[in-house]
Amino acid sequence: MKSQNLALITGLTAVLASCSFSTGTTPERAGEVLIEGALGEQVGLVFVDADCAAPADREVGTPFSCTAMTEAGETVTFEGVVDPDDSIFVAASNVIVANEMSVVETEAAGVLGENIGVVIDPSDVDCPDESTVLVDDRLRCEISDAASGDRYEMFLTAVGFELREGFTQRSYEVGDQLN
Secondary structure (H helix, E strand, O other), X not given: OOEEEEEOOOOOOOXXXXXXXXXXXXXXXHHHHHHHHHHHHHXXXXXXXXXXXXXXXXXXXXXXXXXXXXXXXXXXXXEEEEEOOOEEEEEEOOEEOHHHHHHHHHHHHHHHHHHHOOOOOHHHEEOOOOOEEOEOOEEEEEEEOOOOOOEEEEEEXXXXXXXXXXXXXXXXXXXXXXX
């Protein structure tokens, strides 16, 4: 398998959403409501059983974390922070959203093509059409050899999630032949 590491400069920022909470509503409760409502709608996944840990205090910049389950039983992790004006900011930290799959395909074609010394058309890379929860920090796609028509597994490994920034390190590798 070939692997190419790439530090994050742009793109793949993961879906980011924010929510306000009013006096009497805790940041963790606001996070749970956001995750099971607007954030789930934005990501295109249904989140249930959201659970957020209470931040150490309500001071601006105080982080907190959450988890939720998808309807399929996948665990999604979230990072949040207390923002000014009684608001919070929460982001899924192990999901690649549907509208970023084309970024993955284009980036993979460029990185892997450079690695093997050929031009790879992004249309030869096929990632899921829907938002996908990373399994062990990995997203499975497929890549085609335009010359032979052979298809191979291709994996994106995304690590180092930073709130409001996304994944700081991504690598791509080609796996086993599929046909």
